[in-house]
Amino acid sequence: MSLIEITYLSGTVEQRELSRATPLLIGSHFSNDISIEEEGVGVLHCRISWSGKSFEVMAGGSNGIDVNGSLVQHAMLADGDLLRIGSVDMLFRGDGPSDRQDDGIGLQQVTDDEVPKLKRATDVSREMGGSAEQNNPPAREQNRETFPQPSKPRSKPKPRKAKPASVDGDFDEDDDDLLDFDEFGDRPDPKQDTKAKPSKLGNLKTRLSGKPARPGEQDVARSPLVLSLGGGALALLLAALTVWFIIGRETAQKHYDAAQQQLKEGNFQQAAGLFESFIQEYPRHRLSEDARYGLGNAKIKTALAGATPNWSRGLDELQSFVKENRERPNYKSQIKRLQTFAADIAFGAAKNVELSAKRPSVKPAVLNELLDVSHTAGNLLGRLYPADEQPTELYSKLADAHWKAEQAIATRKAYLKAVAAIEKSIKARSSHKALAARDELLTAHDGFRNDRQLARLLQETLDVEKSLVVVEDIDQQAKTTDHQPAGQTPLSLIRHTYSGVGEESVGRTVFAVAKDCCYGIDTITGKPLWRRVIGMDTPFFPVPVETSVSGVLLFDTNHNELILLQRRTGQLVWRQPLDDPLNGAPLRHEGRAYVATSTGQLYQIVLESGLATKRLSFSQPLVAPPVLVRNKKQLVVAGRASILYTLSVRPLSCTAVSFSGHSGGSVAAPLLTMGSLLLLTENDNVNTSRLRVFDTRTGKQKLKEIAAAKVTGRIRNRPVIRGRQLFVTSSPERITAFAVSEDKEQTPLLRIAETRITGKHAGPLFLKAGADGRLWMAGSAFRSFRLLTDTIAYDEAKRIATGLTTQPLQLVDRYFFAGRRQPFHRAVLFTPIEREQLTSHWGTLFGSAPIAVAAGTNQLVCITETGDVYRIDEADMKAGGFVTESTTRLPVAEATETPLTATVLTEGLMAVSAGNPQPTLWLIDLSGRIVREIVLPQPLEAAPIAIKAGIILPLPGRLQIVLQNGGSPPEDYPAPLEQEKKPQWRHLIPLDEDEFLAVNDSGRLSRIQFRNSDVPHLAEVNSVSLPQPVDVAPIVADGHLFIADAAGKLTMSDLSNLETLSEVTLAAPASNRLWFVDGSLFVESGRRSLREFRAENGQLNPGWTLPLDGNSLAGAPLTVNGRLVVTLKNGALLSLDRLEGRVLDESVIKQPLAIGLKKVGSLFVLPTIDGSLHLFDGSQPGRGTEQ
DSSP states (O other): OOEEEEEOTTSOEEEEEOOSSSOEEEESSTTSSEEOOOTTOOTTOEEEEEOSSSEEEEESSTTOEEETTEEESEEEOOTTOEEEETTEEEEEEOSSSOOOOSOSSOOOOOOGGGHHHHHHHHHHHHHTTSOHHHHSOOHHHHTOSOOOOOSSOOOOOOOOOOOOOOSSTTOOTTOGGGSOGGGGTOOOOTTSOTTOOOOHHHHHHHHHHOSOOOTTOOOGGGOHHHHHHHHHHHHHHHHHHHHHHHHHHHHHHHHHHHHHHHHHTTOHHHHHHHHHHHHHHOTTSTTHHHHHHHHHHHHHHHHHOSSSOOHHHHHHHHHHHHHHHTTSTTGGGGHHHHHHHHHHHHHHHHHHHHHHTTSTTOOHHHHHHHHHHHHHHHHHHHHHSOGGGOOHHHHHHHHHHHHHHHHHHHHHHHHHHHHHHHHHHHHTTOHHHHHHHHHHHHHHOGGGTTOHHHHHHHHHHHHHHHHHOEEEEEEEOOBOSOSSOSSOOOEEEOEEEEOSOOOOOOSOEEEEEETTEEEEEETTTOOEEEEEEOOSSOSSOOEEEESSSEEEEEEETTTTEEEEEETTTOOEEEEEEOSSOBSSOOEEETTEEEEEBTTSEEEEEETTTOOEEEEEEOSSOBOSOOEEETTTTEEEEEBSSSEEEEEETTTTEEEEEEEOOOOTTOOOSOOEEETTEEEEEEOOSSSEEEEEEEEOTTTTSOOEEEEEEEEESOOOSOOEEETTEEEEEETTTEEEEEEEOOOTTSOSEEEEEEEEOSSOOOSOOEEEEOGGGEEEEESSSEEEEEEOSSOEEEOGGGOBSOSEEOSOOEEETTEEEEEEEOTTOOOEEEEEEETTTOOOSEEEEEOOOEEEEEEOSSEEEEEETTSEEEEEEHHHHHHOEEEOOOSEEOOOOTTOOSOOEEEEEETTEEEEEEOTTSOEEEEEETTSOEEEEEEOSSOOSSOOEEOSSEEEEEETTEEEEEETTOOOOOBOEEOOOBTTBOOOEEEEEEOSSSEEEEEETTOEEEEEEEEOSSSOEEEEEEEEEOSSOOOSOOEEETTEEEEEOTTSEEEEEETTTOOEEEEEEOSSOBOSOOEEETTEEEEEETTTEEEEEEEETTEEEEEEEEEOTTOOBSSOOEEETTEEEEEBTTSEEEEEOTTTOOEEEEEEOSSOBSSOOEEETTEEEEEBTTSEEEEEOSSSBOTTOBO
16 A cells, blocks of 8 residues: 655654545645645645556646655656655655555455354355355455545444345345345244235345256356345445546546636636646546636736736737637637737737836847737737727727837937947047937936936046146236227217216216227216227126226127226226137136136136136036135036036136036026025026026035026026025016025025016116115116015116116116117117116217218218217317217107118208107208108108108108198109008109109009199109019119119119110129219129129120128228228228229228218218217228228
8 A cells, every 4th residue: 555654844744545546636725635735835736646557746837846855747656755845744655555445335244143144155165066265255355456545534434234235236224135045044033024025126036046956056156145245346336436436527626626716816827737737637528628718818817927027928828829719619708808918918018118118228129029019919909809899999099009119119219329429429538429419318308317327427428528628827928009009089979968066076987888899987977988999799798806007807809808908097908819709707816817718718817917827628618707616715617518617726727527417508697606505597498497506515526406496587697696695687577586595404595585577678687786685677777676575576666767778787886877778779878876766867878870971061960870960070070089969869759669760862951760659750951950850650661762842751551742842742642552452662762853763562663753733743654563572772873773683683774664774693682782983883792792883885784893701881882092992891991993893902990880981071981880980091091990
């Protein structure tokens, strides 16, 4: 008999017999023969069964079973094999007592009381010539075949009285008369009822025993004993078969139920193993088909289960399931589950792509494979639905998931591309390219901002950037002589008004910048002290400094020089040429100035001598001057993009490079130091800005950003700090107040209050802070504010100096000095403002450019852009200096929206017109006085002209004539309708006393005549339609009409009928007015060249060409001493050979010209844009000009 000896962890030992017919099931489920509920023990862990030759053990799952210390799936057992399941040891014993029993019921031994009966039968056998034991061996010897036994030990059957085995197992115990006891010599029990009728069983007994036979002739096969024993054996066999069938059916059901239980509990791999073994053992069982479905289900779920589903394997299992089972009868019952699997795989794989794309180790090829899995699962999903029941909403969601997955793959590719570009740039030591690649990636994909690999590459980039900072000892001496030779200064037209009581100067100076000039102004009288040309767009407002002289630092953009002037006289102290323009005001510290250039250089310059001692070169431009931090021992300067550099003062060198991440062009205001904190203002959006606070208490390490705050509007000017209060100005006209704290336990930047001025001011804002929360700001006007607990209050009614502020506020004693301009001009009105009463007692106007000049015999009349009229004679022009009083000041409304226009009508009459809101026309004579003021119903569309009868006004939709004699106005000439609307007038050209030409924007050219009949009116004589619009005013000269249209055609026409006589194609359309000088027509073509043409024999004959290289003429060429002098707007004067156009001489005034060269008596005058008049002697530059 084979058995299993079980040893538990507690030391308890138990033995279980093994049956060849029934397997022994071992596992954690209660239905097993041996239940071991421990971790690691499967629901059906293993089974021990008879293989036909020996006992074998088979694992119920893929994890195997421990046999003799080795994990196996299957093993043949031999005596002494040790199985370890959980904490239980099981020892197999194969050579013990026999494991077979006679039967499942157990026959009782014959007792002594029955011996007589058996003895008689023995005697009969002996008489027949054989031993009873030989002919009829004992039943236990005949029935050695083992019947199925239950594996679990059964209780010992209770002893019961033996009875003969019956043929029919359904007979009762009382049917003792089945045997004929008389045949064996026995007598019935005397107590038995002899009168009882024979039963059917008795008849059966008779039939079985046959007819009576003589002794020696009896048939042993019909012996009652043999029949009884055979019937008992048959009954036992049938019982055994029944028990075997029941046990087998229960075992299969248990096996299937265990697999289902594993499936329900989520142990899909074990469930698959159980289903697979079930199919192998019971291929024809009624549950085998369900087991196949369960197996496919478990395999799919095995692939999809867990934290990292295998979507590809799941798809393969799903496709295999469909392929293997779609022909089965009840396959449709599985469709719904398969649809769910397909949808899970399609969506899961797509989502996995989206999530895996964020992992650095995953390659795009893997992501593409996953996306293919999702697409394939989606296609399979469509095939699993009927054609008329397609889940369109589900498809829509799946399409969205695919789009997100594709974007994730694209993002991943962009990441890898950026990383490769960064690594390549680092290798090439090009830190700005590496930062640009990083910024480009993060701009498109912000999710990588905290990526570890990018952080590592960023540090490597910063290390490269630091190594690229180069320090040079240059010791470059400054120059102390000026560019401009000594001699006459130009005459500057500056209007000065004063309403004070004759206060005397105290020798203090303030500064104003207008156009390309800087002016020194007395603080008390407001009169100009000096003028210095410093070029357009100087990078910073003049900075007062104290050296051995009281000076002022300026930057000259014409020569790229930092210059120091004496503050009161404007005399040069020194000038230091630099390679490039500066990007802001210098930082002054310990007698040195630190200036940063826009190309990435930082200079250290000694203020006393102008000596440039050191130069630091950076790999990118610098956007603002440096600031002092950390007890004034270090400097911080901002690069154009992403970088803040920390520098040591002594020696000047780069000690750290910090990443700020600001984008190029986003920093407009200089850095600001707030104690140990540093403020960077970044315009990170169209309508918002960000305040970023960095802690500088990091020594030589990188700066650490500790706080940030948003403000509405864009920040263009440096914020103002006073004590612990920070004030930030932002567009359009807003002030935001913050509380600043250096305490690490408090919020570094806390918003207090905010206020905004109603309006659309888009210019700069300049703020000053005083005690007790007092604020003054110049923007659209000058206003006073006060910071209260949680608001900023102001009185709008007390504003002063309305206009567009042009420069920072200067505070001297109790006066602020502010510069502003109006929308219709770019001149600067400079005024003092008393800070408490907000009053002003003088004003000085600088930089008002001439817009028209009319020359008389020995004088000229000049009209400026602000509406000031000056009459200047030759003596004034020769004297130079300043003219501070205008002859006439036109009453132009401050709210005028568009620039004034001026034209010379006749030799003695000029016209000036203003637009909305008060359209007006003024007529000025050569005395500089207003001859007539005409209030216009609407602004003029073109310049007016004069004919004998009066002034022709090109008003919208009509032409109006204002008679010279002031009589009744004639009828207006209505503009012809074109496509149901009236075009705008572009040009009016006078022909004679009564006729003129009018050109509109559609290209219609009309000849119009004034007719003084009973009803004076304007009438059209004839007209032609030009093929192209005309942007440049035509001119009439030498009996011909010359027109240059927008398509680059230059035509010469007959004045009488307006027919074209000759046509020339220009290289580019005309870009300036047409001029006719000394029989030649001059045309500026696209700022590329000046072309000369001659009208001969009705033809336009090209002459010479002068290259202009992008410049433009300031006015008409003028013949001077036999040469043709051409003046360019950039201040260049060219003397040309009249016949060949060859340049004979060139001179330059380092100022843009407002109007071309004008002849005034014996003088030639050059008006510049700042309102100054320079003299030209006709052959070479005169005094005040520069070679």
